[in-house]
Amino acid sequence: MKKAVAGAIALSLAVLTMAGCGSNGNNGSHAGEASSAAPTGSNAGEASSAAPAGSKADDMSDKIKIEIMAASWTGGGWPDNNHPIIQYIDKKFNVDLQIQWVPNANFVEKMNVVSASGKMPDVIRLDPTMFQKWVGQGVFLDLQPYLSDYPTLKNVATPESWALLNPEGKTYAIPIYETPQNNTYVRSDWMDKLGIPMPSPDEFTIDKFYEIAKAFTTQDPDGDGKQDTFGFSALGNSLQLGDPQLIAAFGLANGWKEENGKLVPVETQAAEWTSFLTFMNKAYKEGVLDKDFITNANFNEKYAQGKVGFALDMHYQFSQTTNAQLQAVAPGGKFVELSPPAGANGERGTRTPTSGMTKVVLSKDMDDEKRDRILKMFDWWVSPEGEDIIKNGIEGVQYEKAADGSYQMTDALKAEGEGRQSLLWNWVLRGNTNTFNIYKWSAPEWAKGMEQSIVNAQKYPWKNASDGYLSASQTYTDKGAELDEKFLQTVLQIISGKKPVSSINDAIAEWKQNGGDKIIEEVNAAYQAGK
Structure with a gap:
């Protein structure tokens, strides 16, 4: 693959990253990434005296x-x-x-x-x-x-x-x-208490997700006699909202997607945004979405406090840490893994880093x-x-x-x-x-769970097609963050009911007019040159 072009700036659309990476507390892109095979090799505590292979007959006598x-x-x-x-x-x-x-x-x-x-x-x-x-x-x-x-x-x-x-x-x-490693998790103890069967991957659609999330909001799953639980939460600091599995279910791109030989930015997907924002606004109005999502800095405390039923974009290690923390406030509380929910057209995905x-x-x-x-x-x-x-x-x-x-x-x-x-x-x-x-x-059961979690995440790749091309756009370098932030504010206002869903079309037009069209042109020129 030729990539003569200067490539990728991590989009402000992504929660994170690399390598991980700015991130919320559950992606593990730094000290908590997942793995799928036990290590092998020497156990010796002393350094081997054999010189490793290399281009020189270096006896390594010089420090x-x-x-x-x-x-x-x-x-x-x-x-x-x-x-x-x-x-x-x-x-x-x-x-x-x-x-x-x-x-x-x-x-x-x-x-x-x-x-x-x-x-x-x-x-x-x-x-x-x-x-x-x-x-x-x-x-x-x-x-x-x-x-x-x-x-x-x-x-x-x-x-x-x-x-x-x-x-x-x-x-x-x-x-x-x-490697991808983040998945959808759900409070299995809440499912049991409310008599909700764990859905199979084929059964777990976006409609089923909402049905379960609403039950978590309205049926007092923590048993405290108050309506103080939420189906799911979000982050108000990026367009993915910390919920990439939900974004993917509505066909929205992980930043950019490839379509008919061209790269298309998520900001221009009017039909998909309309469907997604209608869903999110309904969740907000009905209390299914955490009302404080705009000011959330991370999910950690929400999950550990036992007030949220679905954990989206969580990795296995974090789920085990959270489960241990839950015991202090909810004995028996436990997050278990699910496949990401499938959208109306079968779309589903897990945020996939480009290696x-x-x-x-x-x-x-x-x-x-x-x-x-x-x-x-x-x-x-x-x-x-x-x-x-x-x-x-x-x-x-x-x-x-x-x-x-x-x-x-x-x-x-x-x-x-x-x-x-x-x-x-x-x-x-x-x-x-x-x-x-x-x-x-590592305990064998823990290691097995980690391995399986990675296998599961790899089943639903959702890559950013602009990786390797985005920073070829000088317009994106100059204006991208500002444009994305303004677009995000409209998204948040729509979800929280301050603007109608139809206003996303105005936001798209403004994004394109104020530099987005030029970004698309420059990124696609780089994409064609790099093929």
């Missing part, structure tokens, strides 16, 4: 300092560079690994400062927007001439993912593997020895042995093996927090094994 800059999220990065996993890597590759964790909210500012200084870190993990901003400025190393010497690293992604967002014939970054949009880049300002050492390190990093160490940690430090062959976290890791051992895997670079949050000590 090399390697600086890595990466975004951090909840909990922040490790406080220093003496973490046992860093020490392991330092010993294995004779390097001095220096990790600079930058809070994600400040990462763009930090990147601008670093660039202005003229001294880029050796390795940086970038979201697609920042990658596209800098890729044409000659600051990243072209990896294409070297990848054949690092077969494990080369096979970490498909050729399409390697090419994504790169100029033709160039490979300026290692693509980060992504390879988030990138790991190397600075061009390094000598051959450092370049080869980093590529050797990353080639091992995404191997089964490397994954075992980078994700699970070191036996005897982060986990222990019992006599019966099972594993358990050490007291040290319990104090630090499960998952904290895998920050390099989560927030720097990971392989394509889908093992994101399944660890050696």
Whole structure:
């Protein structure tokens, strides 16, 4: 797939993302992404002395300092560079690994400062927007001439993912593997209390969704004698409203869709918006939709407080955390997974990230020895042995093996927090094994549930067709956020009854007139050139 065009800025239409990614509390795009296979590899706590494959007969006798800059999220990065996993890597590759964790909210500012200084870190993990901003400025190393010497690293992604967002014939970054993992969840204890059978995928239409959601609102499922529960909630900060499964059921695009060889933006889908907004306005008026949805920052508290029946766009790990929190206010409370609801024409979908949009880049300002050492390190990093160490940690430090062959976290890791051992895997670079949050000590039932959840999410892909093309539009760069925000305000006013549903047509016309038509023209020019 040729993509000579500068590609994708993550749409403000999406809740999130990458790689994850701004997101609400349930998409897990950072430290909570899902996985589908148990890790394999060496359990040894000592670094192997065998030199990994590479383009040079490097005996790694020279110690090399390697600086890595990466975004951090909840909990922040490790406080220093003496973490046992860093020490392991330092010993294995004779390097001095220096990790600079930058809070994600400040990462763009930090990147601008670093660039202005003229001294880029050796390795940086970038979201697609920042990658596209800098890729044409000659600051990243072209990896294409070297990848054949690092077969494990080369096979970490498909050729399409390697090419994504790169100029033709160039490979300026290692693509980060992504997988869909978010699904629809429902309070099964409420279903049981109200005598509602769990619907099969064929039975779970958008009408059935509304029927159940209304029962959750009107039939006192929590038994407190008050009408203080809601069928579902939403977020008022993006056009997806945090409910992509509902959006997809009405045929609305995940930002953009391909139709008759052209890319069509969601803002122009008048018929689909009319149907969706009629549905949402009815839900608001009847109390089925959480009345406070416009001011919601995330869903976490709503779900954990036991006042919402459907959780849309939730991943398995978050469902298990929420279920544990529910016990304090609703003993027996439990969210279980459903397929996304099907629309009138059979449409259904789960928000699907495009694998390879988030990138790991190397600075061009390094000598051959450092370049080869980093590529050797990353080639091992995404191997089964490397994954075992980078994700699970070191036996005897982060986990222990019992006599019966099972594993358990050490007291040290319990104090630090499960998952904290895998920050390099989560927030720097990971392989394509889908093992994101399944660890050696994970309970078999939990691991099986995580695996199945990913399989289920992959059944209903709902991709953004503009990935790889959107930022080719200068008009979108200049005006896109402003146009999207104005369009969103009309959507919120319609849902809350402040404007009639028909006013969406005026919003569409205004969006097109004030720059949308030009965005469509520019994006489609890039799309045709990139085919």
